[in-house]
Amino acid sequence: MLNIKDLHVSLDGKPILTGLSLTVPAGEVHAVMGPNGAGKSTLAYTLAGRDGYEAQSGSATLGDADLLGLEPEERAALGLFLAFQYPVEIPGVAGMTFIKTALNAVRKARGEPELTALEFLKLVRATLKDLSMDEAMLKRPVNTGFSGGEKKRNEVLQMALLRPKFCILDETDSGLDIDALKVVADGVNRLRAPDRGMLVITHYQRLLDYIRPDKVHVLARGRIIRTGGPELALELEEKGYGDILAGLAA
Amino acid sequence: MARATDPIGVAAFEGGFALPSGEPGWLTAFRGAGAARFREVGLPTNRDEAWKYTSLRPLARAKYEQVDALAEGAAIPKPLIAGAAQAVFVNGRLNADLSDLDGLDAAVQPWARVATAQWLADTVTANPPNQAMYALNAAAFTDGLAIRVEAGSALARPLEIVFLAAPGARPRMWHPRLAIDLAPNARALILERHIGLEDGAYLANHGADIRLGDGAVLVHAKIQTEAKDARHLAMTRVDVGRNALYDNFVLTLGAGLCRNEAAVSLSGTKSEVRLNGAYAIDGRQHADHTSRIDHLAEDTRSRQVFAGAIDGQARGVFQGQIVVDRLAQRTDGHQLNRALLLSDQAEIDAKPILEIYADDVKCSHGATAGDIDDDQLFYLRARGIPAVQARQLVVRGFLAEAAAGLSDETVRTVILDAIDGALGLEIAS
Ligand SMILES: Nc1ncnc2c1ncn2[C@@H]1O[C@H](COP(=O)(O)OP(=O)(O)OP(=O)(O)O)[C@@H](O)[C@H]1O
Ligand SMILES: [Mg+2]
Numbered sequence: 279m280l281n282i283k284d285l286h287v288s289l290d291g292k293p294i295l296t297g298l299s300l301t302v303p304a305g306e307v308h309a310v311m312g313p314n315g316a317g318k319s320t321l322a323y324t325l326a327g328r329d330g331y332e333a334q335s336g337s338a339t340l341g342d343a344d345l346l347g348l349e350p351e352e353r354a355a356l357g358l359f360l361a362f363q364y365p366v367e368i369p370g371v372a373g374m375t376f377i378k379t380a381l382n383a384v385r386k387a388r389g390e391p392e393l394t395a396l397e398f399l400k401l402v403r404a405t406l407k408d409l410s411m412d413e414a415m416l417k418r419p420v421n422t423g424f425s426g427g428e429k430k431r432n433e434v435l436q437m438a439l440l441r442p443k444f445c446i447l448d449e450t451d452s453g454l455d456i457d458a459l460k461v462v463a464d465g466v467n468r469l470r471a472p473d474r475g476m477l478v479i480t481h482y483q484r485l486l487d488y489i490r491p492d493k494v495h496v497l498a499r500g501r502i503i504r505t506g507g508p509e510l511a512l513e514l515e516e517k518g519y520g521d522i523l524a525g526l527a528a
Numbered sequence: 529m530a531r532a533t534d535p536i537g538v539a540a541f542e543g544g545f546a547l548p549s550g551e552p553g554w555l556t557a558f559r560g561a562g563a564a565r566f567r568e569v570g571l572p573t574n575r576d577e578a579w580k581y582t583s584l585r586p587l588a589r590a591k592y593e594q595v596d597a598l599a600e601g602a603a604i605p606k607p608l609i610a611g612a613a614q615a616v617f618v619n620g621r622l623n624a625d626l627s628d629l630d631g632l633d634a635a636v637q638p639w640a641r642v643a644t645a646q647w648l649a650d651t652v653t654a655n656p657p658n659q660a661m662y663a664l665n666a667a668a669f670t671d672g673l674a675i676r677v678e679a680g681s682a683l684a685r686p687l688e689i690v691f692l693a694a695p696g697a698r699p700r701m702w703h704p705r706l707a708i709d710l711a712p713n714a715r716a717l718i719l720e721r722h723i724g725l726e727d728g729a730y731l732a733n734h735g736a737d738i739r740l741g742d743g744a745v746l747v748h749a750k751i752q753t754e755a756k757d758a759r760h761l762a763m764t765r766v767d768v769g770r771n772a773l774y775d776n777f778v779l780t781l782g783a784g785l786c787r788n789e790a791a792v793s794l795s796g797t798k799s800e801v802r803l804n805g806a807y808a809i810d811g812r813q814h815a816d817h818t819s820r821i822d823h824l825a826e827d828t829r830s831r832q833v834f835a836g837a838i839d840g841q842a843r844g845v846f847q848g849q850i851v852v853d854r855l856a857q858r859t860d861g862h863q864l865n866r867a868l869l870l871s872d873q874a875e876i877d878a879k880p881i882l883e884i885y886a887d888d889v890k891c892s893h894g895a896t897a898g899d900i901d902d903d904q905l906f907y908l909r910a911r912g913i914p915a916v917q918a919r920q921l922v923v924r925g926f927l928a929e930a931a932a933g934l935s936d937e938t939v940r941t942v943i944l945d946a947i948d949g950a951l952g953l954e955i956a957s
Contacts, residue, residue: 326906326910327909327910328906328910329902329906349909349915350906350909350910351909351910351912351913351914351915351918353910354909354910354911354912355912359910360910362907362910365907366901366903366904366906366907367904368904368907368908368921368922368925369925369926369929370924370925370926370927370928370929370932371921371922371924371925371928375921376908376911376921377911379913379917379921380908380911380912380913381912383911383912383913383914383917384911384912387912419925436911440911440912
């Protein structure tokens with residue numbers, strides 16, 4: 279499903295990703311862990327197509343599609359979704375308007391008919407109910423004045439509504455209280471499906487208790503330096519990255 | 529030796545000075561004062577501090593006819609507010625046939641019909657006609673609307689005042705006049721619409737006087753979509769009594785040159801003014817929003833938020849003066865002017881002035897100018913919204929924020945719809 283091969287990304291001339299390779303087959307959830315500043319968000323932004331995050335070399339494909347040549351909205355239309363580490367405030371644009379515009383833009387790009395106002399409302403209500411979220415959030419301007427936790431919930435809500443093929447969650451669990459963490463994990467688990475893949479970037483084993491990943495990767499020094507099963511997260515929780523990094527240096 | 533400040537453009541306009549017969553003495557005197565003032569100062573130019581960024585010098589060369597001709601077969605826009613009455617002006621002249629003022633007969637009248645009313649004299653002559661274009665309006669106006677709401681009552685229907693411009697082969701001009709007097713505890717909702725029906729050059733020079741008695745509330749909004757070659761000038765003078773609220777919003781979208789000016793006196797204790805506005809301009813448009821708020825009594829409050837989206841080679845001007853009188857203790861004044869510069873050649877000139885003579889006041893002003901936020905654009909695009917639409921949404925949100933202060937939800941919705949319409953957005957809310 280998602281295939282990343284030998285990806286090199288520099289930011290303002292500074293190499294951040296230096297030959298990163300990673301494959302997430304359809305139906306699987308993979309976790310990416312790694313020290314602060316290792317390049318996890320850089321990977322996420324590069325896949326989503328943010329300005330300034332262009333790959334110097336290597337490839338990234340989703341299904342048959344070469345992601346790297348596409349505009350961000352084209353990647354979204356293909357079904358790629360990034361839950362931002364720092365969701366952006368858009369003052370003056372109601373959440374409802376935003377999600378409806380996004381949903382219909384994606385449908386249009388895929389040649390599907392736009393949703394009627396009623397269909398949209400039904401979908402929103404049902405999804406809110408699934409996630410035990412309040413409609414009030416969608417009446418407010420997007421993320422504006424939201425608490426950190428509310429912003430993360432909002433990302434999960436958007437993900438649930440857009441039903442992407444491939445989800446990247448960049449530290450969606452950071453800064454959440456226990457209940458919110460369960461909401462986020464629940465949102466992810468509900469979307470687990472044989473034709474959907476996920477990449478969950480996190481610092482904490484805690485999230486992985488709720489979302490059991492098929493694989494855990496360690497990103498450091500610009501590459502995936504180790505891959506293992508869920509037990510790898512436990513090991514990292516206990517020992518930190520020191521041993522692995524020391525092993526590399528040796 | 530020629531004076532450095534010889535008045536400009538007097539010759540071009542004095543032919544249009546009007547002295548209709550049968551007007552009451554106060555009005556004749558007022559017109560005379562306007563004529564004298566305009567002859568003294570002429571058209572404002574960059575030399576006047578108050579017109580530093582907006583010169584009307586080119587008007588001296590324009591040959592404007594004063595024509596009250598009706599537009600033939602022009603489509604009259606339907607009210608934007610459900611159930612609203614409409615007073616329709618065509619080229620500055622009130623047209624009774626096109627208007628629907630049912631149920632408002634006593635309250636909303638053609639100016640000439642109530643010219644002898646004491647309330648009208650009181651409302652209009654509270655201040656001398658000083659501002660040059662207001663003075664010109666006083667000297668030259670031939671028609672207008674006079675609105676009076678009795679104490680404790682509300683205008684029976686929301687009122688839309690629609691100014692339709694149907695330019696002719698030669699440039700035209702008109703100087704309509706508006707007077708609004710809300711007696712104590714009266715309420716009214718008034719929406720002005722200024723609509724250019726077709727391309728062409730014309731000058732619309734509006735003058736208005738508003739008086740709010742104690743406890744009165746006036747929601748007064750304006751949507752300006754004049755023709756691209758039009759010059760739209762408006763001077764509104766407002767006096768706000770004790771506990772009264774003047775809630776104003778202006779949405780500026782049209783006209784090649786626009787100056788929307790307000791002078792508000794908060795003369796009663798605990799009076800409040802909200803002077804908010806948004807504008808979206810492009811090409812070579814020039815939009816000037818100028819205001820002066822005088823806090824004259826204790827515990828008065830003023831709020832101003834202006835947001836502008838400036839594209840192409842367009843230029844925005846914001847001048848906001850807040851004067852706090854020595855007596856106006858516990859004044860609470862806040863002013864914010866924000867501009868989105870959407871092109872390299874877009875320009876904003878901002879001149880905030882705070883003059884504070886009382887010692888116990890809370891006053892602030894702020895200004896921002898910058899490009900669209902890339903993070904916002906990327907966030908929207910990452911959700912699948914194409915770049916062009918994402919830009920529109922961000923601009924929309926930026927402008928919409930200025931309307932947040934509007935106390936009336938219906939009017940706010942009308943304004944937001946007009947913003948969406950101007951940006952070509954279809955948003956079902
Ligand atoms: N424009 C830039 N120019 C140079 N270096 C940059 C630029 N932007 C980010 N970086 C650096 O790139 C590195 C990777 O940043 P990134 O945000 O991808 O880390 P991360 O793994 O997501 O960290 P965290 O766990 O703290 O979120 C950091 O060292 C950061 O300082
Ligand atoms: Mg990060």
